[in-house]
Amino acid sequence: MTCEELLLALNEVIDDQSALAIYHDFADHLVGCNPCQLVVDNIRKTIHLYKAGEPYPMPAGFQERFKDALRAKWKAKFPHAMT
């Protein structure tokens, strides 16, 4: 397996563990290779941390300005729809 093939297989396996069934060479390699197992594990944890993070709070002062701008735009688009 070339470097390029290994890297591409890595990406696919990170996304879908079942891809190991397709990338036989990579799966065989992974079984006996602690560094590669760790790299896969590190990347999965990296993605997990980013996905699990708390949402960024929108600044409180922005909400009112934002809503006013939306209402004005909506009124222009649908002049008879708002009461």
Added chain:
Amino acid sequence: MLRRAQTGDYAAFEELVSRMQQRVYGVAYRILGQSHDAEDVVQQTFLSLIEHIDSFRGESAVATWVLRIATNFALKILRKKRGLPTVAMEENDESISTVPHPHYIAQWREAPESLVERAELRELLDQAISELDSKYRVVFVLRDIEGMSTEETASALGLSISNVKIRLLRARMQLRERLTRELGDAATQVIPDHSHEAL
């Protein structure tokens, strides 16, 4: 909900805004790194949505459509700040051979479930993602954080699927390296032998 909004039902539109605004803000903040710019993206996105609400035909999920609009506004701001003339993501061919190989390989000291409770983690994650080149950062945000498919990400950014895959791999490898240097347990560090240079 969008169908009702298309008929002029403002309450339905407000509900859509309420469901999506936080995601749009998060995507914009992660791409641009500034709350003021992220606010601009939120406002421009939903104003644009009103303007073009009739044009949504349902070929994609509403969320994908909204995030695509938001991403384009964010990229526009990014390029304007850099004095670049176009808004498209450059589609230069990315080569897998230039993807950085891992150097620092170790187990992490803690599980992600306990790490997320640490206040200082947000700062580390923000710093690490801000260090990515924007063309890699935006792919990581859409694909790994927002959960878009490779095809949706490629469509939103005007990139080929293979370019999305390589950019995503570069982002993942760079973030892994950065976070493992901070969160890894030095006692477990392994040095790959020559055959592992590929990974």
